Structures are given as C-alpha cells and as structure tokens.
Amino acid sequence: MTLSVTLRRTGEARRAGSERSKLSRVAAQIGVIAGAIILWEVIARSGVLPASLLPPFSEVVVALVSLLGQASFWGDVGATLGGAMLGLVTSAVIAIPIGLLAGLSPFVERSTRILVDIGRSFPSIALLPVIILFYGTTLPTKLIVIVLACSFPLIVQTIYGARGIEESIIETARSYRIRFRLYFLRVALPTATPSIMTGLRLATTVAVLVAVGAEVIGGLPGIGQGLAQAQLDGASATAFAYFVVAGTLGFVVTRLAELLEARFLRWRPSDND
Amino acid sequence: MSLAETIAAPEVPPRAQDALTVEGLTKTFGDRRVLEGLDLVVQPGEFVCIVGPSGAGKTTLLRCLSGLMPPTSGTVSYGDTRVNRPLAEIAVVFQDYRGSLMPWMRVWDNVAFPLQSRGMPKAERRARALRALESVGLADVADQYPWQLSGGMQQRVAIARALAYDAPILLMDEPFGSVDAQTRFELEDLILRLRAELGLTIALVTHDIDEAVYLSDRVVVVAGRPTRVIDDVAIDLGSAREQIATKATPRFGQLRSRVMREIIDPRYRGSQEERND
Amino acid sequence: MTDAHAPVTASARIGRVVTLLWLPVVLLIAVFWLTAGSTNIYFPPATTVVSTIVDGFADGELGAALGYSMTNFALGFFIAGIVGIAGGLFLGERPAIRGAFEPMLNFVRALPFVALVPIFIIALGISAAPKIALIALGCLWPVLLNTTDGVRAISPSILETSRSYRVGSALRLRRVTLMGALPQIFAGLRVALSVGIVMVVVSEMYGSTEGIGYYILFSAQRFAIAETWAGTFVLAAVGYLLNVVFVWIEHLTLGWYERRAPRVRGTRTARSAQKVLA
Numbered sequence: 001m002t003l004s005v006t007l008r009r010t011g012e013a014r015r016a017g018s019e020r021s022k023l024s025r026v027a028a029q030i031g032v033i034a035g036a037i038i039l040w041e042v043i044a045r046s047g048v049l050p051a052s053l054l055p056p057f058s059e060v061v062v063a064l065v066s067l068l069g070q071a072s073f074w075g076d077v078g079a080t081l082g083g084a085m086l087g088l089v090t091s092a093v094i095a096i097p098i099g100l101l102a103g104l105s106p107f108v109e110r111s112t113r114i115l116v117d118i119g120r121s122f123p124s125i126a127l128l129p130v131i132i133l134f135y136g137t138t139l140p141t142k143l144i145v146i147v148l149a150c151s152f153p154l155i156v157q158t159i160y161g162a163r164g165i166e167e168s169i170i171e172t173a174r175s176y177r178i179r180f181r182l183y184f185l186r187v188a189l190p191t192a193t194p195s196i197m198t199g200l201r202l203a204t205t206v207a208v209l210v211a212v213g214a215e216v217i218g219g220l221p222g223i224g225q226g227l228a229q230a231q232l233d234g235a236s237a238t239a240f241a242y243f244v245v246a247g248t249l250g251f252v253v254t255r256l257a258e259l260l261e262a263r264f265l266r267w268r269p270s271d272n273d
Numbered sequence: 274m275s276l277a278e279t280i281a282a283p284e285v286p287p288r289a290q291d292a293l294t295v296e297g298l299t300k301t302f303g304d305r306r307v308l309e310g311l312d313l314v315v316q317p318g319e320f321v322c323i324v325g326p327s328g329a330g331k332t333t334l335l336r337c338l339s340g341l342m343p344p345t346s347g348t349v350s351y352g353d354t355r356v357n358r359p360l361a362e363i364a365v366v367f368q369d370y371r372g373s374l375m376p377w378m379r380v381w382d383n384v385a386f387p388l389q390s391r392g393m394p395k396a397e398r399r400a401r402a403l404r405a406l407e408s409v410g411l412a413d414v415a416d417q418y419p420w421q422l423s424g425g426m427q428q429r430v431a432i433a434r435a436l437a438y439d440a441p442i443l444l445m446d447e448p449f450g451s452v453d454a455q456t457r458f459e460l461e462d463l464i465l466r467l468r469a470e471l472g473l474t475i476a477l478v479t480h481d482i483d484e485a486v487y488l489s490d491r492v493v494v495v496a497g498r499p500t501r502v503i504d505d506v507a508i509d510l511g512s513a514r515e516q517i518a519t520k521a522t523p524r525f526g527q528l529r530s531r532v533m534r535e536i537i538d539p540r541y542r543g544s545q546e547e548r549n550d
Numbered sequence: 551m552t553d554a555h556a557p558v559t560a561s562a563r564i565g566r567v568v569t570l571l572w573l574p575v576v577l578l579i580a581v582f583w584l585t586a587g588s589t590n591i592y593f594p595p596a597t598t599v600v601s602t603i604v605d606g607f608a609d610g611e612l613g614a615a616l617g618y619s620m621t622n623f624a625l626g627f628f629i630a631g632i633v634g635i636a637g638g639l640f641l642g643e644r645p646a647i648r649g650a651f652e653p654m655l656n657f658v659r660a661l662p663f664v665a666l667v668p669i670f671i672i673a674l675g676i677s678a679a680p681k682i683a684l685i686a687l688g689c690l691w692p693v694l695l696n697t698t699d700g701v702r703a704i705s706p707s708i709l710e711t712s713r714s715y716r717v718g719s720a721l722r723l724r725r726v727t728l729m730g731a732l733p734q735i736f737a738g739l740r741v742a743l744s745v746g747i748v749m750v751v752v753s754e755m756y757g758s759t760e761g762i763g764y765y766i767l768f769s770a771q772r773f774a775i776a777e778t779w780a781g782t783f784v785l786a787a788v789g790y791l792l793n794v795v796f797v798w799i800e801h802l803t804l805g806w807y808e809r810r811a812p813r814v815r816g817t818r819t820a821r822s823a824q825k826v827l828a
Contacts, residue, residue, distance in 0.1 A: 028650035053673035110569040121793040123748045129770035213664040228668035251660035365714040372707030377729045387715035
C-alpha cells in the first residue's frame with residue numbers, strides 16, 4: 001500500500017485522504033487492543049485481584065502455546081466441536097420442518113406458540129442433572145441438551161421466515177391454483193431460507209456455548225472440562241487459555257456460519273425486503 | 274381552509290430586528306465545491322424563496338444559513354451576530370417530517386420539546402404548544418402521536434413547532450415537497466397567513482417555481498456547478514395573494530417564465546423587458 | 551395471513567384463546583394420565599411431582615432456593631443493564647471511539663462466559679458475589695452492543711432537528727437518544743435475560759450450596775427424583791414467567807413503536823393496521 005506523494009489529480013487527493021483515515025482507524029483499533037492487553041497484564045500483576053482469577057496475559061499466552069502441542073487438548077477441542085456440530089445438525093433436522101409447518105399454518109403456529117415460548121425461555125442446561133440420571137455423563141446427554149437449546153430459537157426463526165411471505169404472493173399463488181408442493185418448493189422455502197440461515201447462525205453460537213457449559217457442569221470431555229480441571233489443579237493460566245480457545249472457537253464457527261449465510265443468500269437474488 | 278382565500282399583506286411590524294446577511298458563502302466537501310461565493314440578504318419581514326434545480330446544493334445552503342453547518346469561507350450573519358451555530362432567533366422546518374418529528378412523543382410534546390431545553394415548566398410548555406397548534410389548525414390532535422396523522426398534518430406540526438420556538442426568522446427546506454398537490458396549496462396559504470399575522474421573516478428553499486413566485490417578495494435563483502446566485506428577482510405581484518387569481522395574472526406568468534429559463538440555462542439572465550429595475 | 555382479516559368478534563377471540571391453549575392443556579393432561587401410578591423411578595407420577603413442589607414451598611426450601619437465585623439474577627441483570635445502556639449510549643454517540651473499539655468488542659461478544667464459571671468460583675468461592683459478577687458479565691455484552699446499535703440506528707435527521715433547536719445535550723440524551731434506541735435496547739435486554747438465567751443455573755450447578763440450580767443438582771445426586779423434576783419445573787415456570795413479564799413491560803414502554811407504520815415485512819403491516827383501526 002503506497003500513499004501517492006505527488007497529487008496530480010483531485011481524485012488522487014481524495015483516495016489518499018480516505019486511505020489516510022482508514023489507516024488512522026486501524027491504528028486506533030490496534031491501539032485499543034494493545035491498551036487492553038497492557039491493562040490486563042498490569043492489573044494481573046498488581047495483585048489487586050487473586051492470581052487464580054486473572055492470570056497475566058503473558059502467562060496465558062505461554063500456557064496456550066503449550067496446550068497447542070498436547071494431544072489431549074486437541075481431543076478436547078474435537079469433543080466440543082464435534083458435539084456442537086452433531087447437536088446442531090440434529091436440531092436442524094428436527095426444528096426446521098416443525099418451523100416450516102408452523103410458519104405455513106397459522107393454526108399450527110398458534111397451537112404450538114406457548115410450548116415454543118416455554119422451550120425458548122428455558123435454560124436447557126438445567127436439564128443436565130435430569131438427563132444424567134438416564135444416560136450418565138456420556139455424549140448422548142450432551143447432545144440432548146444441545147439439541148434442545150438449539151431447536152427452539154431455530155423453530156422461531158423458521159416460523160418468522162415462513163410467515164414473512166407477502167400476502168400478495170400468497171393470493172397470486174392461490175388465484176393461479178398452484179399446487180401446494182410446487183408452492184412450497186418455489187415460494188415458501190426460498191422466502192423462508194434467509195431467516196432459516198440466520199437461525200442456523202444463531203444456533204451455531206448456542207451450540208458451542210451449551211456444549212462448553214454442559215462439559216463444565218457435567219464433567220463431560222471437552223474444552224469446558226479441560227478448563228475446569230486446569231483451574232482445579234491451580235493452573236489458572238491454562239484454564240484461561242482454554243477460555244480463550246473456547247471464545248476463538250465460537251468466534252470462528254460463528255464467522256463461518258455468517259459467511260455461509262451470506263453465500264447462500266447470494267444465490268437467491270430475489271430476496272430484497 | 275378554502276383554496277380561494279385571499280391572503281392579505283402583513284399588518285404587523287416584522288419581529289426580526291436585523292437582516293440575515295450572507296456574504297461570499299462558499300462550501301466545499303473534500304475536493305467538491307458545492308457553493309461558490311453566494312451573496313444574499315433577507316431583510317426583516319421579507320419572504321424570500323430560493324429556487325434552483327434539484328441537487329443544486331440548496332439544502333447545503335440552508336444548513337449554512339441555519340448554523341447547522343459552518344461555511345468553508347464567507348460569512349452568514351444575523352445583524353452583528355455570526356451564524357456559526359444554531360441561534361435562538363432562527364427556526365428551521367425540514368423537508369422530511371418523518372425524520373424530524375419524534376414518534377415516541379405526542380404531537381404537543383414534539384411542538385413543545387425545544388422549549389423544554391429552555392427550562393420552561395411543563396404546563397407553560399403545553400399551553401404554548403396548544404397555541405401554536407391552534408394557529409396551524411391542529412389543536413384537536415395535540416394528544417395523538419405524529420404517525421397517526423397524515424403527511425400534511427405532520428408537516429403542519431413541524432411548522433407549529435417552529436412557531437412555538439418564537440423565532441423571528443423561519444428557514445424552510447422544501448417543506449411542502451413530501452405532500453400531495455392539494456395539501457401543498459393549503460400549506461402555502463397557511464405560511465402566508467402566519468407570516469402576515471406574526472410578522473415573520475421567511476427564507477424558503479424549493480424547486481417548485483410556481484410556489485416560489487407565488488409565496489415570495491423576492492426570488493433568489495441559484496444554479497450551476499458549483500452553485501451560484503444567478504438572479505435576484507423582485508416579485509411585484511402585490512401584497513395580497515390568492516391561489517387562483519394571482520397565478521392567473523400575466524405578471525405571474527412572466528416572472529415564472531423568467532425564473533424557469535434561468536434555471537434551465539444558468540447563463541441566461543432575464544431580458545431587459547422581463548427585468549423590473 | 552388470515553389473521554389480519556379476521557373479525558374481532560367475541561367468538562373469534564374465544565376461538566383464538568382455545569387454539570393457543572388446547573395443545574398445552576392436552577399435553578399436560580396426557581402427562582398426568584400417563585404417569586399416574588407409575589413405578590418407574592425416573593418418571594414418578596406427575597401428582598407426586600406437584601405435591602413435592604407444594605411441599606417444597608410450604609417448608610420454605612424451594613422458596614429459599616428461588617429467592618437466592620432470583621436475587622442474584624436481579625442484581626447481576628440490573629448492574630449489567632445500567633452499565634450496558636450507559637456504555638452503549640456513550641459509544642453510540644461517538645462513532646470514532648466506537649470504531650476503535652469495534653474489533654475488540656466483536657471478539658468479546660463471542661466469548662462463552664459460561665466457561666468463566668469454574669474460574670470465578672474456584673478463585674473466589676461459592677458465595678453470592680462471584681455469581682452476581684458472572685451474571686453481570688454475561689448479561690453486559692448483549693445490552694451494550696444492542697444499545698450501541700440502537701443509537702446508531704436513530705435517523706440522523708432527528709438528531710439534526712434537535713441540534714437546530716439548540717436542545718441541550720442532557721435533555722437530548724434522555725428524550726431523544728435513549729428513546730430512539732429503546733426498541734433495540736429492549737432487544738438486547740431480552741437476550742441478556744436468557745443469558746442471565748443460564749449463568750444463574752450454571753454457576754449454581756457448578757459450585758454452590760444454595761439456589762434453584764443447586765437444588766436440582768443436589769436432588770439428582772441423592773436420587774430424590776421427584777425433587778429433581780420439581781426443581782426443573784419450577785425453574786421452567788419462573789423462566790417463562792420472567793419472559794412474559796418482560797414482554798409485557800416491553801409492550802407497555804414501546805407501545806408507540808409497535809403501533810406506528812413499519813417500513814418492512816408484510817405481516818407486521820397487516821397486524822399493525824388492524825391494531826390502529828380496531
């Protein structure tokens with residue numbers, strides 16, 4: 001990236017100006033992040049907070065690096081990620097058809113509204129003790145909780161998408177006596193897809209979150225358990241490293257879901273509400 | 274509000290003590306010069322319309338006049354006071370009422386809101402707001418929300434707000450552009466009537482030539498890239514105006530044609546016969 | 551949507567209520583009927599669970615547990631609300647500062663604060679304070695980010711109008727910026743509500759001797775199945791109630807927002823039109 005020194009035309013001057021302001025914005029952003037890290041280091045080392053609560057940034061980095069070389073760490077990541085994804089897919093298979101049905105049929109939507117609201121407001125993680133009674137601390141337990149947690153937001157989003165079909169489109173379809181199957185595939189589904197993709201994106205974040213939470217409480221293998229164990233052993237820097245990993249995982253997975261959502265929407269240029 | 278109402282000349286003295294003076298106003302955005310060396314004076318009690326083609330920087334001009342935007346060079350003054358921030362003596366009515374009335378406040382509250390900033394107690398504010406709403410004929414909707422009203426009524430609320438602000442000078446940015454033609458005529462007459470009753474000094478920006486000629490004492494024509502003052506036309510249609518009769522006079526047609534030609538071709542300036550010096 | 555054209559007669563209203571309630575009622579009856587006289591240790595009769603709930607409240611155990619949880623939740627939520635809204639209003643009005651903080655905030659927003667539960671509790675103990683801190687931390691980010699977005703979404707011409715009428719900054723903040731951002735603020739608070747409940751439950755299940763989460767976990771651990779179900783249902787009921795109350799408060803406060811003519815989405819237009827006309 002070169003800044004033009006000789007400004008022959010006003011166009012160049014304008015471009016140079018916006019490059020300058022973009023540069024200063026990035027510099028400010030880096031400054032904020034650097035400042036936060038420095039603040040972290042200073043507060044951690046000052047002893048204001050217990051060392052086990054906030055280990056210094058430098059120690060966390062060291063712990064993180066060492067984690068990356070351990071097979072057990074990658075096993076944990078795999079367990080969390082695998083559980084989250086499996087739960088997400090299962091939840092999608094269950095929730096999207098229900099959502100579509102409810103979205104297309106006002107009767108179904110109203111009938112299931114209270115149930116969906118209750119499910120949505122319930123913290124699925126709280127079911128962990130009950131489910132552990134049946135299945136013990138195994139993968140199915142974690143999956144059930146993830147599926148429950150992801151399904152309700154996904155149902156809500158799908159309903160929203162399926163309901164959003166303009167009245168005029170519905171009436172046009174009816175006046176042309178279009179058969180339901182065709183209507184479903186060519187009208188309802190494409191209209192609902194953007195909301196469904198949004199729902200999947202939201203569910204992705206929830207899946208990772210609930211997976212980690214279930215591991216923390218239920219002692220199931222994964223990042224959550226690695227974190228809890230490290231903290232119990234007094235290796236709080238390692239625990240924090242796990243926390244950062246969990247955050248990064250969630251961030252990366254959500255970003256991927258966002259990109260997928262955008263890419264999917266690009267194939268459907270007709271959506272411009 | 275019948276269309277065939279004649280609005281008489283102002284009987285009260287103008288409230289404004291001083292003239293609104295613009296000298297050499299230039300406004301540049303980055304490397305794009307929008308306004309170039311504009312000179313303009315609005316005397317106390319005058320109704321001046323600023324006309325020009327769309328995109329001619331008229332809104333920019335109004336922003337500079339109201340103190341919302343500082344000029345790049347040149348000055349805007351009200352008497353001796355430099356206008357480089359909004360003044361208490363100048364009230365603005367914007368084009369888009371949807372963007373200027375607050376949907377979470379009721380109509381009277383919207384009208385009274387600028388007064389709250391002056392520390393006026395609620396009862397007095399409401400009384401002032403109701404008086405202002407009455408003068409625009411909307412006293413009965415005072416407790417409704419703006420979005421419950423039609424477009425023309427909302428713009429009248431915006432006007433009422435400017436009136437309650439009690440400023441001697443009123444700046445209006447294409448205030449009747451967002452309403453239908455019928456409503457526009459009613460609002461034009463409303464403004465004329467209010468100006469006569471309250472002694473207001475008004476500068477109104479518009480792209481509607483008929484409106485400009487009908488309403489004003491003087492029409493300032495701006496055009497070109499960058500925008501300059503092309504002409505300053507005195508409107509000698511008499512001090513009483515009426516939508517049908519005034520617009521049917523030959524003089525109206527002449528003035529209108531002159532302004533229109535100047536806008537279409539900024540290099541043209543009214544011929545000797547059309548000019549009235 | 552046939553909803554918009556349905557006449558608002560008394561029979562139509564009754565019909566609507568029936569449609570809303572029939573499935574939950576049927577399921578409830580089914581649960582009671584199917585579990586009646588059950589000898590399965592994992593699924594005691596629904597009546598037993600109900601009596602356990604009643605007993606739990608009668609002897610104060612459930613009440614105390616709920617009280618503990620709800621107090622912590624309220625405090626954490628309140629703190630997060632104040633800080634989040636104040637911070638959001640501050641950032642929202644200063645695009646330069648907001649832009650500088652944006653990448654960092656985006657990263658922090660993705661952090662799973664549930665994972666901090668072991669760290670906090672082991673470091674600070676099982677008392678109420680670490681839990682309140684965890685709840686506040688978890689609730690903060692949705693409120694902060696949504697408030698910022700809400701301020702940004704305010705039409706610039708509204709702010710310009712305030713400026714042209716020389717409205718002072720304190721008044722503008724209170725009556726324009728805050729009000730304009732309020733719909734988005736409520737959206738953030740709603741997310742914070744569910745995050746907060748999760749934080750309550752997880753923190754109490756991981757390290758606590760009090761609270762509804764602890765009650766459920768402890769009951770499960772000593773195989774008091776009826777109590778486990780009892781606690782779970784009470785929690786579900788409370789969570790649902792909190793949401794209902796929240797939506798009601800939102801409706802009261804944002805009545806003006808819901809009723810004004812929206813600019814997108816056909817279904818809402820139909821519904822809103824019906825409300826204005828009715």
